[in-house]
Amino acid sequence: MAELKYISGFGNECASEDPRCPGSLPEGQNNPQVCPYNLYAEQLSGSAFTCPRSTNKRSWLYRILPSVSHKPFESIDQGHITHNWDEVDPDPNQLRWKPFEIPKASQKKMDFVSGLHTLCGAGDIRSNNGLAIHIFLCNTSMENRCFYNSDGDFLIVPQKGKLLIYTEFGKMLVQPNEICVIQRGMRFSIDVFEETRGYVLEVYGVHFELPDLGPIGANGLANPRDFLIPVAWYEDRQVPGGYTVINKYQGKLFAAKQDVSPFNVVAWHGNYTPYKYNLENFMVINSVAFDHADPSIFTVLTAKSVRPGVAIADFVIFPPRWGVADKTFRPPYYHRNCMSEFMGLIKGHYEAKQGGFLPGGGSLHSTMTPHGPDADCFEKASKVKLAPERVADGTMGHGHSKGRLLRRGIFPGFPHFCPGI
Numbered sequence: 353m354a355e356l357k358y359i360s361g362f363g364n365e366c367a368s369e370d371p372r373c374p375g376s377l378p379e380g381q382n383n384p385q386v387c388p389y390n391l392y393a394e395q396l397s398g399s400a401f402t403c404p405r406s407t408n409k410r411s412w413l414y415r416i417l418p419s420v421s422h423k424p425f426e427s428i429d430q431g432h433i434t435h436n437w438d439e440v441d442p443d444p445n446q447l448r449w450k451p452f453e454i455p456k457a458s459q460k461k462m463d464f465v466s467g468l469h470t471l472c473g474a475g476d477i478r479s480n481n482g483l484a485i486h487i488f489l490c491n492t493s494m495e496n497r498c499f500y501n502s503d504g505d506f507l508i509v510p511q512k513g514k515l516l517i518y519t520e521f522g523k524m525l526v527q528p529n530e531i532c533v534i535q536r537g538m539r540f541s542i543d544v545f546e547e548t549r550g551y552v553l554e555v556y557g558v559h560f561e562l563p564d565l566g567p568i569g570a571n572g573l574a575n576p577r578d579f580l581i582p583v584a585w586y587e588d589r590q591v592p593g594g595y596t597v598i599n600k601y602q603g604k605l606f607a608a609k610q611d612v613s614p615f616n617v618v619a620w621h622g623n624y625t626p627y628k629y630n631l632e633n634f635m636v637i638n639s640v641a642f643d644h645a646d647p648s649i650f651t652v653l654t655a656k657s658v659r660p661g662v663a664i665a666d667f668v669i670f671p672p673r674w675g676v677a678d679k680t681f682r683p684p685y686y687h688r689n690c691m692s693e694f695m696g697l698i699k700g701h702y703e704a705k706q707g708g709f710l711p712g713g714g715s716l717h718s719t720m721t722p723h724g725p726d727a728d729c730f731e732k733a734s735k736v737k738l739a740p741e742r743v744a745d746g747t748m749g750h751g752h753s754k755g756r757l758l759r760r761g762i763f764p765g766f767p768h769f770c771p772g773i
């Protein structure tokens with residue numbers, strides 16, 4: 353696979369054209385009477401037209417055919433997704449899931465969309481306020497199928513196997529230890545190369561932002577320039593009647609047929625794009641004197657609610673770092689939190705849970721449910737002679753998203769959760 357190119361910078365106003373069509377991006381205006389190469393101009397809005405400039409998001413796409421050239425959408429099999437948190441009774445217990453099993457292609461072919469399994473969620477899809485956590489399990493590339501989500505943004509955390517993601521803005525390769533965000537309305541199709549697994553944090557109605565840094569200053573945590581945006585790439589591929597566009601709309605799946613690949617955008621400009629980020633670039637900040645900092649210090653991206661300081665979801669990681677605090681019980685403290693905490697593991701182990709919490713599994717500590725280190729961890733960390741030590745070395749990226757998970761969703765076929773501690 354030839355090395356892919358990217359543009360760098362979180363939320364930047366970018367412009368890109370496929371080098372095969374120089375001059376395809378109109379200059380000085382968005383809607384020329386006739387676009388270069390007779391392309392069609394199409395705006396994709398990620399915010400209301402009238403949002404303040406600081407939150408206004410839109411991109412202009414110059415494409416071979418407008419997206420509207422499709423047959424009607426029809427309801428299709430809902431697979432394993434849900435947005436109905438009442439399907440199972442609420443359960444305040446600490447929950448832990450073993451690694452989710454990926455079906456073998458010889459048993460059951462699954463691509464990224466048919467392999468999406470909703471695990472839990474909160475809030476309401478219709479009022480554009482809430483979140484869902486899905487696990488994806490797949491063994492097959494999406495063939496002549498793309499997906500777009502009308503309900504919100506997908507933050508995708510591959511845990512096993514890399515993803516080659518075709519988007520209307522270009523191609524991205526996303527490997528375990530990297531994350532990507534595909535925002536509301538953007539069409540994408542995913543190629544996989546082996547049995548592949550990961551987590552999806554979906555937020556309804558809002559977009560992810562970099563957290564404010566307050567007294568940290570102008571730099572640190574996830575730095576804006578490390579976010580990478582694809583460059584324009586198109587295919588002019590006819591698939592008479594055979595290309596399927598799948599849409600998640602109000603939590604339900606619909607499909608429409610069309611005659612061409614949707615990845616026919618020759619040039620684009622704007623600030624509403626997909627992006628990826630390598631978690632290794634996270635500049636970790638922590639206590640260097642005493643006591644344990646709250647894990648919000650590890651926030652990579654946040655999706656804000658309308659209540660100041662309260663996120664719909666924060667995406668937090670527990671990356672490799674030095675632990676140096678004096679006279680301190682260093683592992684996570686025992687606590688009860690008004691924010692629910694869902695945790696996944698990309699690789700390695702998690703310091704507060706030495707056994708039973710494995711890469712590709714998950715845990716859920718719902719709002720106000722007590723939790724903390726297991727007994728062994730408590731014993732050891734209370735007695736150990738404190739010296740500088742590497743924490744989670746070689747582990748990287750305990751994907752952790754934290755939100756108000758009011759109800760545990762269903763996960764058909766995977767009843768093997770067991771109580772945590």
Ligand SMILES: O=C(O)Cc1cc(O)ccc1O
Pocket residue numbers: 645646647683684685687689693704723724
């Ligand atoms: O519960 C957890 O393991 C996550 C967590 C980590 C930490 O260092 C402090 C609080 C917290 O919720």
Ligand SMILES: [Fe+2]
Pocket residue numbers: 687689693717723
């Ligand atoms: Fe916690």
